Amino acid sequence: MNEHVAGSGAEPDPADAHPESDAALRGVIDDYMSTFEPEPEDTAGLRERILRLVRDDLYRGPSTHLQTGRGNPFSISTASVRSIVRIAVDSVDGIRARSVDVEPAGDPEGSAATVALTVAMRAGIPFAATAEVIRGSVAAAVLAELGIPAVRIDINAEDVYVD
Amino acid sequence: MWSVLPTVQTAVIDEPHARFQKNSPVLAEWTFCGVECVLTTGVVAYDVDMTGHDDRFDIVTLVVRAREGDIDAFESLVDRYETKLLRFCLRTLGGRQDAEDVVQDTLVQAWKSMNTLSEPAAFGTWIYRLASNKCTDMLRRRMARPSDAQDPDDMRIHADNRVSVEKSVEARTALEHFSEVLQTLSSQQRVTWVLHQMEGLSYAEVATTLGVSEGSVRGRIHRARAALVEGMEGWT
Amino acid sequence: MLRMCTLTDQSEANGLNPTGNGLPRTNGAGAEGRGEEIAESVRVADSVTSVAGVRALAPGLRDLVATAAAKVLRRSGDEPVGVDVSRSRDSVKVRIDAHLDDTRSVAEVVDEIFSVIAADLSGEAAEADGRLDIDLRVVSRSR
Numbered sequence: 001m002n003e004h005v006a007g008s009g010a011e012p013d014p015a016d017a018h019p020e021s022d023a024a025l026r027g028v029i030d031d032y033m034s035t036f037e038p039e040p041e042d043t044a045g046l047r048e049r050i051l052r053l054v055r056d057d058l059y060r061g062p063s064t065h066l067q068t069g070r071g072n073p074f075s076i077s078t079a080s081v082r083s084i085v086r087i088a089v090d091s092v093d094g095i096r097a098r099s100v101d102v103e104p105a106g107d108p109e110g111s112a113a114t115v116a117l118t119v120a121m122r123a124g125i126p127f128a129a130t131a132e133v134i135r136g137s138v139a140a141a142v143l144a145e146l147g148i149p150a151v152r153i154d155i156n157a158e159d160v161y162v163d
Numbered sequence: 164m165w166s167v168l169p170t171v172q173t174a175v176i177d178e179p180h181a182r183f184q185k186n187s188p189v190l191a192e193w194t195f196c197g198v199e200c201v202l203t204t205g206v207v208a209y210d211v212d213m214t215g216h217d218d219r220f221d222i223v224t225l226v227v228r229a230r231e232g233d234i235d236a237f238e239s240l241v242d243r244y245e246t247k248l249l250r251f252c253l254r255t256l257g258g259r260q261d262a263e264d265v266v267q268d269t270l271v272q273a274w275k276s277m278n279t280l281s282e283p284a285a286f287g288t289w290i291y292r293l294a295s296n297k298c299t300d301m302l303r304r305r306m307a308r309p310s311d312a313q314d315p316d317d318m319r320i321h322a323d324n325r326v327s328v329e330k331s332v333e334a335r336t337a338l339e340h341f342s343e344v345l346q347t348l349s350s351q352q353r354v355t356w357v358l359h360q361m362e363g364l365s366y367a368e369v370a371t372t373l374g375v376s377e378g379s380v381r382g383r384i385h386r387a388r389a390a391l392v393e394g395m396e397g398w399t
Numbered sequence: 400m401l402r403m404c405t406l407t408d409q410s411e412a413n414g415l416n417p418t419g420n421g422l423p424r425t426n427g428a429g430a431e432g433r434g435e436e437i438a439e440s441v442r443v444a445d446s447v448t449s450v451a452g453v454r455a456l457a458p459g460l461r462d463l464v465a466t467a468a469a470k471v472l473r474r475s476g477d478e479p480v481g482v483d484v485s486r487s488r489d490s491v492k493v494r495i496d497a498h499l500d501d502t503r504s505v506a507e508v509v510d511e512i513f514s515v516i517a518a519d520l521s522g523e524a525a526e527a528d529g530r531l532d533i534d535l536r537v538v539s540r541s542r
C-alpha cells in the first residue's frame with residue numbers, strides 16, 4: 001500500500017460481513033462522513049502554520065563550510081546548496097533529482113566542492129550521454145550560483161519512471 | 164579554473180519495490196548498463212494522485228528531497244496529505260481544534276523525523292501511523308478527563324454548514340447520537356474502525372498502518388461494529 | 400581577601416549581566432562597552448543589508464538568547480539586529496546570519512560583505528591588534 005485512498009466507506013470484508021447491521025448504520029455513517037469532510041479553505045491556515053514551523057526549523061539546519069576565491073570563509077545552509085544542484089538536475093530533460101550531497105573539497109578545504117547525487121530517469125533516456133549533460137548543468141550552476149567550482153560530480157541513476 | 168573529472172557512472176535500478184506489480188503486462192524490456200530491465204504497466208501505479216497539486220514528482224522523489232531539507236518537496240507532501248489527514252482526524256476525534264492540532268503535530272514531526280523513514284515509498288503508511296498514534300493519545304487523554312470530550316457545538320457547526328438544510332431534525336439528532344456512541348469506543352477501536360470503515364483501508368492496510376496483526380484489526384472492528392449497532396438500536 | 404572577592408564578583412557580574420545577552424563578555428567593559436558593540440552591530444547591519452544580493456538578516460543565536468532573556472526578565476531592548484559585533488583585547492568578532500537572493504553568486508556577495516565590514520570596522524580592528532574575524536552564515540537563498 002503506497003497511497004491511502006480517499007474512502008467513501010469501506011465495503012465490508014466478505015469474510016467478516018454483517019450485511020444487516022452495516023446496512024442499518026450506512027445512512028448515519030454516510031451523514032457523519034459528509035459532516036466531517038474538510039473544505040479547501042479549512043486547510044489554508046493550517047498549511048501556513050505547518051510551513052512556518054518547518055521553515056523556522058530549516059533555518060537551524062546543518063551548514064556547508066566553503067570559501068570564496070579570495071579566501072573569505074563562509075557557511076551556507078546545506079539545504080540551500082542542495083537546492084542549487086537540484087534545480088540544475090531537474091532542468092535536464094527526463095531527469096529528476098533525488099538525493100544530493102555536496103561536500104567541501106579543494107586546497108584550502110572549501111575552495112571547491114564535490115557533488116554526489118541520485119536521480120530518477122524517464123524510461124528510454126540514454127544514461128551515459130545524459131549523465132554528461134547533468135554534469136555540465138550542475139557544474140555550471142554551482143559555479144554561477146555559489147561561485148565555487150565543482151571538481152567531482154558522481155551520478156547514480158536509481159530509478160526509472162514513465163510519464 | 165575548474166574542471167569536472169570523469170567519474171565512474173553507476174546505474175543501479177533498485178529492487179523494484181512493491182510498485183512493480185506482479186504479473187503486470189510488460190510494456191518494454193531493455194538492457195540498461197548491463198542491467199536487464201522490464202517495464203510493466205504496474206510501474207506508475209504508486210504515485211499517481213490527481214488532486215491538482217504538483218504532479219511532476221513521484222512520492223519517493225518528494226520524500227528523498229524533503230528528507231534533505233527541500234521545503235518545496237515537503238510542501239508538495241503537505242498538499243497531498245493534509246486534507247486526507249484532516250478528514251481522518253476530524254472523523255476520529257470529532258472536533259476541529261483537536262483535529263487541526265494533531266495534523267499540525269503529525270506533519271511537523273514528519274518533517275523533523277523523516278530520516279527515520281527507511282523506505283520512502285512507505286511515506287503514506289508512515290504518516291497515517293503517526294497521525295493514528297496521536298489520535299489514540301488524544302482520545303486516551305480525553306477519556307482520562309471526561310470534561311475534555313468532544314464539544315457538541317463542534318458537531319453542530321459542521322452539521323449546520325455542511326449538511327443539506329433539508330435534513331430533518333431527526334436525522335441531525337441521529338447524527339449527534341451516533342457521534343456520542345462513537346465516543347464510547349476505546350481509542351484503539353475508534354481509530355481502527357475509522358481507518359477501515361471511513362477511510363476505506365483494507366484490514367491488511369489498517370494492520371500495516373497501525374503496526375498490529377490483521378487479527379487484532381478484525382477483532383477491534385468487530386467489537387466496534389457491535390458496540391455501534393447496540394448503541395444505535397432504535398435510531399436507525 | 401577582600402580584593403579577591405571584589406574581583407570575583409566583577410567577573411561573575413560580567414557573565415550574568417542581562418545587557419550582555421546572557422553570554423560571557425570578553426572585554427570586561429560593562430554596560431557601556433556593550434552599548435558600543437550594539438551601536439557597531441547596528442551600523443554594520445546597515446552596511447551589510449545595503450550589499451546587493453542580501454535580502455535580509457536573520458537573528459543569530461546570541462540574538463535569540465538575548466530576546467529570550469529579555470522576555471524572561473520582562474524588559475525591552477536588545478532587539479535582534481542580525482549582526483553581532485563583539486570586541487576583545489586581540490580581535491573584533493563579527494557574526495552575521497543572512498538571507499540572500501539569487502541575483503548574484505554567493506561568493507560575490509560574501510566577498511562584498513567582507514569588504515564593507517572591513518571598511519566599517521577597520522578602526523576598531525586596528526585598536527584590537529588588527530584581527531577581524533567574520534563568521535558569516537548564509538541561512539537561505541531564494542528568488
